[in-house]
Amino acid sequence: MSRPVTIRNGPSFSRAEKLRVRALYLGKGRGPSEIAQTMGKEPRQITNLVNRLGWARKRAEVEARAESEAESEGLESARAFVESVAMRSEALVEKGFDLAENTSDAKTFAFAASGTKTFVGLVRQARSLDALGAVGGPSLTVIFGNPVAPAESEERRVSEVGPEQSQALPSSSPDLDFSD
Numbered sequence: 001m002s003r004p005v006t007i008r009n010g011p012s013f014s015r016a017e018k019l020r021v022r023a024l025y026l027g028k029g030r031g032p033s034e035i036a037q038t039m040g041k042e043p044r045q046i047t048n049l050v051n052r053l054g055w056a057r058k059r060a061e062v063e064a065r066a067e068s069e070a071e072s073e074g075l076e077s078a079r080a081f082v083e084s085v086a087m088r089s090e091a092l093v094e095k096g097f098d099l100a101e102n103t104s105d106a107k108t109f110a111f112a113a114s115g116t117k118t119f120v121g122l123v124r125q126a127r128s129l130d131a132l133g134a135v136g137g138p139s140l141t142v143i144f145g146n147p148v149a150p151a152e153s154e155e156r157r158v159s160e161v162g163p164e165q166s167q168a169l170p171s172s173s174p175d176l177d178f179s180d
Contacts, residue, residue, distance in 0.1 A: 025046075033046075
């Protein structure tokens with residue numbers, strides 16, 4: 001003779017226990033093992049309850065939504081930063097052009113040209129004018145030079161410089177103020 005099979009539902013949870021599990025699982029984000037330990041139950045019992053009542057799916061949806069919102073906020077923050085860098089770089093490009101146009105000193109001109117070229121590159125990247133890693137894409141070439149040609153008969157003369165004259169020459173680079 002065969003014995004009758006008894007189907008057990010296992011230990012049931014009281015309403016208070018279900019509310020506590022819900023608060024710990026959904027509210028505090030605790031895992032089944034941690035909840036089981038605090039309530040004196042088995043982790044699989046908590047897992048079964050959570051799955052049966054749909055809390056696992058709900059928690060996954062909430063976490064996915066929160067992650068998406070955080071990613072969007074981070075992306076917006078990054079875009080705002082890039083835009084601020086682009087705007088400042090554009091202003092510095094203008095100042096670099098002004099400095100290059102209004103100087104007769106070769107060293108100052110070289111500094112202005114180099115700085116302006118750097119800021120033009122930043123603006124192009126910030127405005128997505130250059131694709132990352134693209135070769136042969138759109139480009140802008142900035143050429144600095146003096147449009148005045150030297151006189152044809154001009155000769156360069158070399159003269160000796162004594163110690164008293166060499167101390168009068170500036171030895172440091174010019175101060176460039178690119179601040180607003």
